Amino acid sequence: MAEKGxxxxxxxxxxxxxxxxxxxxxxxxxxxxxxxxxxxxxxxxTILPLEEVGKLCKEYELLxxxxxxxxxxxxxxxxxxxxxxxxxxxxxxGLLGPQGIGGFYxxxxxxxxxxxxxxxxxxxxxxxxxxxxxxPDRFEAGTLNLPGIYGLNASLxxxxxxxxxxxxxxxxxxxxxxxxxxxxxxxxxLIGPDQKQDRTGIASLNFLxxxxxxxxxxxxxDFGIMTRCGLHCAPAAHHTLGTFPHGTVRFSFSFSFSFSFSFSxxxxxxxxxxxxxxxxxxSY
Numbered sequence: 001m002a003e004k005g006x007x008x009x010x011x012x013x014x015x016x017x018x019x020x021x022x023x024x025x026x027x028x029x030x031x032x033x034x035x036x037x038x039x040x041x042x043x044x045x046t047i048l049p050l051e052e053v054g055k056l057c058k059e060y061e062l063l064x065x066x067x068x069x070x071x072x073x074x075x076x077x078x079x080x081x082x083x084x085x086x087x088x089x090x091x092x093x094g095l096l097g098p099q100g101i102g103g104f105y106x107x108x109x110x111x112x113x114x115x116x117x118x119x120x121x122x123x124x125x126x127x128x129x130x131x132x133x134x135x136p137d138r139f140e141a142g143t144l145n146l147p148g149i150y151g152l153n154a155s156l157x158x159x160x161x162x163x164x165x166x167x168x169x170x171x172x173x174x175x176x177x178x179x180x181x182x183x184x185x186x187x188x189x190l191i192g193p194d195q196k197q198d199r200t201g202i203a204s205l206n207f208l209x210x211x212x213x214x215x216x217x218x219x220x221x222d223f224g225i226m227t228r229c230g231l232h233c234a235p236a237a238h239h240t241l242g243t244f245p246h247g248t249v250r251f252s253f254s255f256s257f258s259f260s261f262s263f264s265x266x267x268x269x270x271x272x273x274x275x276x277x278x279x280x281x282x283s284y
Contacts (some may be wrong), residue, residue, distance in 0.1 A: 013240050016193050017046030034063035040070040043237045044192025045199035056081035074157045076260050085110045096155035101148030168266045170203035175263040180275040191248050201263035204248035223278040
């Protein structure tokens with residue numbers, strides 16, 4: 001964005017990934033046009049105060065654009081209440097759908113301002129040689145990912161039937177059980193908030209006396225537990241959290257062969273206990 005002449009200001013969180021809206025206010029300038037932020041961190045699981053930021057954006061007449069990749073399917077998201085102008089989501093995380101499917105939601109104002117990235121081949125008005133102007137065809141060029149759409153539709157029906165609140169409470173109870181037990185293990189540092197109401201169902205650990213990658217490998221090799229180790233495509237977050245360049249070992253949503261642990265609706269207290277026991281047995 002900077003290379004295209006856009007001035008970009010970054011608002012830093014604290015070392016738990018928490019954002020103070022007063023710090024955001026300090027970055028608002030006369031030429032500020034929009035606030036773009038994530039709903040929750042994919043590293044620490046910290047949930048950010050969107051409702052407060054939304055009110056601030058309306059006060060300053062700024063566009064408010066939200067990335068809900070980490071929270072869709074986990075939190076009930078009220079577009080109007082958040083005073084949002086746009087939000088984007090992916091289908092393969094909390095929405096439990098297949099990879100390669102996602103979407104975005106724009107209000108009328110922003111939909112009229114945004115130009116499509118790709119044009120052509122909508123099939124819904126073949127007599128026109130120009131990209132359509134009405135929604136959602138305006139942003140749906142080419143052949144859609146129909147298998148992905150069907151898969152996401154099936155997972156959405158499942159989530160609605162089970163209830164987002166039910167799913168969230170179970171995931172939070174699991175991550176809270178994990179946090180309570182893992183903090184008693186010597187040399188293990190929890191990254192992010194230690195209260196379940198302030199986070200999503202992921203947890204990142206930093207092993208102070210050992211290489212995180214070696215711990216992650218041993219968990220997989222000896223116990224069949226798959227984690228993701230490293231910087232999680234978020235180097236700036238790790239700078240803020242104090243875990244750069246070594247990263248963390250993250251226990252998060254995943255679907256795979258083997259015992260791929262995630263604090264998800266499909267796990268149990270026994271799964272959490274198995275991971276805690278495995279961490280205690282690791283030879284580090």
